[in-house]
Amino acid sequence: MRIGLLGTGPWAEMAYAPALSAHTELDFAGVWGRRPEAAKALADKHGGLPVYEDADALFADVDAVAVALPPAVQAPLAVRAARAGCHLLLDKPLATDVEQGRAVVEAVTAAGVASVVFFTARFQPAVDAWITEHADGAGWFTARAQWLGSLFDGDSDSPFAASPWRREKGALWDVGPHALSVLLPVLGDVEKVAAAVRGPEDTVHLVLRHVGGASSTVTLSLTAPPAASGATAELYGRTGTTLLPASSDGAVSALVRAGDALLAAVRTGLPHPCDAAFALRVTEVLAAAEGQLTG
Incomplete structure (x- = not known):
């Protein structure tokens, strides 16, 4: 399964890119980032991968995307990727805004794509x-x-x-x-x-x-x-x-297992326990807590 990476920051460099490169059943197919020079550096580090200036062009070339971006950036891009037919490997929190998180779940459901959200402990x-x-x-x-x-x-x-x-x-x-x-x-x-x-x-x-x-x-x-x-x-x-x-498992090995989970969800059509819907529920609980803290 061809998968692209959105994001070029420390988490993308330390965890996502190494995990995608190491996975034996995922074809790490390209990188998009908000900083083109950082995207090129990360792509070069992993074998000279294609660098995409346009995220939608990446969506068109792959079967799935992994997202290592801040939640407010992740959620809208996840919606666009799902609508383009891409399966999603997302990071926690799905969003820090309930409406943004709900939009991701609605896009996933409408497109019929699989989603896995990387809660690190759940993949240890x-x-x-x-x-x-x-x-x-x-x-x-x-x-x-x-x-x-x-x-x-x-x-x-x-x-x-x-x-x-x-x-x-x-x-x-x-x-x-x-x-x-x-x-x-x-x-x-x-x-x-x-x-x-x-x-x-x-x-x-x-x-x-x-x-x-x-x-x-x-x-x-x-x-x-x-x-x-x-x-x-x-x-x-x-x-x-x-x-x-x-x-003692690190993030890279846990992310490889998250990749396994995404592949299983795609093959079976069965949702993973840590899918976008579960991550939305986590967002709802945390938003309720934030409301009390700021109220």
Whole structure:
């Protein structure tokens, strides 16, 4: 399956382009970026791939596109790609605006194309197995999740620290999708954002009520001290407690599996659990939380 890449930033360079190049069943067929010189540099790094000045020309030449762009840029391009008949490998968050996210889902549905949204943890085998094992279990009473990063710590040398959309939207939208991608398939959809309060810097605390009757608390930050950073989730129920397993898998190997998932969705016609519709639901929950924080 021929696939093109939209985006030339750090995430495209560090994760998407290497994964597309490494995948044995995807033909990495070209690059489009908002900065033509960066697109050429990335394309040259991966074997002198074609560089497209026009995204629609890329859509016409491929079967699928992968998108490594800020959410406000990703969503409109995903709509155009779907309407052109391209299957979609998208990044989280799908959008930070519910209407933009809904437009993507509507375009995917109307075009009959497949979609997979890359929630990193969901494509790590140990985490995926843990979710599968515990999603079918009854009796979960409550859960807690913490996604704490030090991206905006003064000593951070991360290439993502200067990301304008992350600076604007903070941890709620950057790491919030990761936490929800783990909690929702186990506890059920969020019935209500019961509380959303601010902590230090961009830290936010959420209290969620799930349709199955369970509750969860979520703490998100990109300004945690480095020694305190990390991601964890723990479930509490009739059988005791269980902790989300750690994973040593990096983003590239996880993205290769996301490529596998997209191919499977195309071949079978069956939606992947992390499709655009699921990602829209994540956007809706985070938008509800943002509304409480700014209200």
